[in-house]
Amino acid sequence: MTNNKFVLSWIEEMKAMTQPDKIVWIDGSEAQAEALRAEACSTGEMIKLNEELLPNCYLHRTAVNDVARVEGRTFICTSKKEDAGNINNWMDPKECYEKLGKLYRGSMKGRTMYVIPYSMSIVGSPFAKYGIELTDSIYVVLNMLIMTRVGNDVLEALGDSGDFIKGLHARADIDEENRYICHFPEDNTIWSVNSGYGGNVLLGKKCFALRIASYIGRNEGWMAEHMLILGVEYPDGETKYISAAFPSACGKTNLAMLIPPEFYAKKGYKVWCVGDDIAWIRVGEDGRLWAVNPENGFFGVAPGTNEQSNPNALHTTMKDTIFTNVVHNLENNTVWWEGLDKNPPANAIDWKGNKWDYRTYNKADKSTCGAHPNSRFTAMAINCPCISKEFSNPAGVPISAIVFGGRRAKTAPLVYQSTSWQNGAFVGSIMASETTAAAAGAVGVVRRDPMAMRPFVGYDMGDYFAHWLKMGTIIPNPPKIFHVNWFRTDDNGNFIWPGFGDNMRVLMWILDRCEGKVDAKITPIGYVPNVEDINIEGLEGVTVDTIKELLTVDKASWLEDVENIKAFYAQVGDRVPQAMYDELAALEARLKA
């Protein structure tokens, strides 16, 4: 496969520790993938779905205790604790290697170790970074084949170099008490053990493309962000690109694939998806920021995905897809999840593998769901009806606007614009959002989630803020920075803004602002639209008064937020840049004026 001595000696070392019966190199061929699918079906690890209705689609169920990322068990192992910072969990690298070494020892006895050479971004492109994941899970292999670019060409591109990310994953006993997701940014190494779930085990994704890449990007002068990338094509054919950072399960996939409301569609506007979760961003030769999506597929939230909310995502999953923890519809051997349609199958198996009677479903009690709230689909980007023609462009796309957003029932207005790059970085740093089922733990609790990166920064959060500020000084022509909130609720807890495709109405205000085509009102938090500038043509139930309500900036609740931000900055610690404190003080002063 390769003569690369860095690769071979590392694999020998990992083999000696985990003791697999055999080693299989993944070459990226369809024949090998097909054989692995067949093997996974023969052991029950995967279930083949209806070939006519869902060609080449499979269902997988994880262990009941293993359904989401585990932030409490995720560690950044730098030699100095302060380099990981206060927001991350830290373990001494030596101690961590020893501790996990014991868990890995002999864990692959009787099993096969798969060697997955993969690339984040187009193989051979200037943006590309390579990794090798060793795993004893066929499910991981098949997911990585969709989510990344896998195969021999990666080994060829790597050549004799030792510049690759060494990922080791072992299922071991899927023991929650001994589950660890550990990153060694100084060694380009990731060790994951005792999980079989998504972000814990598809090591190219959060572990590499965000945690390790953010560390590399800080050292090299670029950014790895938890952002979607989309293009808005105007009737004259010109396309403008937006990247947006929302926390997990807060709407990136949905926004990235949105269908324009009829008002815009009729005029010839189109929206194209470049990426739905991760962006690697650099300063281009023209002085603008350029972004690529380093992934090759989507690991998207299933519940709530339907013909109305996100038809593009739904159509993407109609072939070549792996579904995880959704309902198995035994009537026609397909899948179902809450919010797919109003016809739950009568004869069905729930995500835990038990017979499921939809009549027992009670919206208020998540434990009665047929699909897990964090059930997901793994689907190929090229199967997406609205995939951008720039998806595979190694140069990426130029970014006109950066958008931050969270899930806030109150406080944050529908949209506002920062007043400068520095102020925009501050707006990102004070982001907050209600927690979701994407990570283990309580759901619906507001927490600060700077730039939607709280779980994903591979170094000190204060240094990360400083990196954002520094980027501002090296981008001659920076994008404008905005903040949105689709999730404001009324007194009954209902979302006020219709969201989904109608979010385009807000994107158009944002793009108009970038071109200086529309005025705005200055408030203590930044620029807010004049009410009449959010287009509501054809929107049922939304009036100018609704928009007015969505755009209100309530000083009292913002002042409460300021206190919360102060506490959060104190928690981040002494590396929070002075400029962020200056921005915070200025915000407080404006709110009190």
Ligand code: GTP
């Ligand atoms: P990760 O893959 O976890 O990083 O999440 P994501 O940000 O891609 O989230 P996704 O787009 O899958 O959205 C998750 C949830 O948010 C789903 O339940 C959606 O139905 C809901 N959602 C997305 N967009 C909107 C919106 O505009 N309004 C409302 N009310 N809900 C939305």
Ligand code: SPV
């Ligand atoms: C997220 O939680 O932000 C995800 C899903 O995108 S996972 O890959 O599991 O992290």
Ligand code: MN
């Ligand atoms: Mn994500």
